[in-house]
Amino acid sequence: MKRSLLAIAALQLVGCGADPTATQNTSAELGGVNTSPEQNRVTTSRNEAAAALLPAKVRDRGTLVVGGTIGSPPLGFVADDNKTPIGIEIDLATLVASALGLKPDYQVTSWENLFVGLDSAKYDVGFANITVTEKRKQKYDFATYRKDDIAFEAKKGGDWKITGGKDVAGKTIAVGTGTNQEKILVDWDEENVKAGLPAASIKYFQSPSDTYLALSSGRIDAYFGPNPNVAYHVKVGGQTETIGKFSGAGATLQGLIAATTKKDSGLVKAYQAALxxxxxxxxxAKVLARWNVANEAVGKSEINPPGLPKNKQK
Known part of the structure; x- marks a missing residue:
């Protein structure tokens, strides 16, 4: 029970910052993954062709200023010292910086302020599980690096599976506010109500521990979040299971996660080349395998591919 409660307390929702006072899990409690501040990160060497694509001001500065969020294992969270950022997003940002011959300057921020920082050019790039969407493409350029999958998590042992929108009718489901999965869930619920099905009850919680305590107590039927978060918590906690997985861009398009930069900043081609x-x-591949998300790998990085349609997002 202790292990499960610690795992719950450490898990955060996408776009939320980690509580710096929270007790972090040991590596044993996080499925054997190294959570010490002394990370044995995967490394790479400078790629001259990619580095040559950098604007002179960034190349001469010698650093890549990365904006990101922490608090959601395994995407980004803090190590056992409660201050060192670790996780998939940090490792991939470090790889890209190294391939560009730059030193990564990883700056932790909130989900909302990440985009403010990109808009003002405070950050060269955002690595924070950012989905490519048609609306975001109006303001940002994207270089993709991972599939965007989202999943439902419920208590282990039930016979409820979610294969489409009708399966959420009449259920109580927690979701993160302002996320793509929230919009998908709301759209499904609206379609169900129009079809005469029972409405879902959509819940929002201030902290991940509140979400998972609600799930364990039966106050909610499921949590709908990013697949890496769900898969990690299922593995660590041992008391829940994935009951449905979907593309973050909807039923007709594979969603993609991307390195994100201010539109026309002159940086996106360098990121694509580095990736x-x-x-x-x-x-x-070693980074993704390290965090148990090898199934979300892409074969190549793309610049500004089709994303979540405008009518399917906020």
């Missing part, structure tokens, strides 16, 4: 370089040299 393709680390995909080719195998270091990218």
């Amino acid at each position: 393709n370089a680390v995909i080719a040299d195998g270091s990218y």
Whole structure:
């Protein structure tokens, strides 16, 4: 029970910052993953072709200023010292910086302020599980690096599976506010009500521990969140299971997560080249395998591919 409660307390929802006073799990409690501040990160070497695509001011500065969020294992959270950022997003940002011949300057912020920082050019790039959407493409450029999958998590042992919108009718489900999965869930609920099905009860919680305590007590039927978070919590906690998984861009399009930069900043081609370089040299695959998300790998990085349609997002 102790292990499960610690795992719950450590897990955060996408777009939320970690509580710096929270007790972090040991590596044993996080499925054997190294959560010490002394990370044995996967490394790569400078790729000259990618580095040559950088604007001179960034290349001369020698650093890549990365905006990101922490608090959601395994995407981004804090190590056992309660201050060192670790996780998939940090590792991939570090790889890209190295391929560009730059030192990563990872700056932790909130989900909302991440985009403010990109708009003002405070950050060169955002690595924070950011989904490509048609609306966001109006303001940002994207270089993709991972599939965007979202999943439902429920207590283990039930016979309820979610294969589509009708399966949430009459259920109580927690979701993160302002996320793509919230919009998908709301759209499903509206369609169900129009069809005469019972409405879902959509719940929002201030902290991940509140969400998972509600799930364990039966006050909610499921949590709908990013697949890496759900898969990680299922593995660590041992008391829940994934009951449905979907693309974050809807039923007709595979969603994609991308390195995000201010539109027309002149940086996106360098990010794409760096990502393709680390995909080719195998270091990218090692990072994803390290965090148990190898099934979300992409074969190449794309610039501004089709994303979640405007009529399916906020």
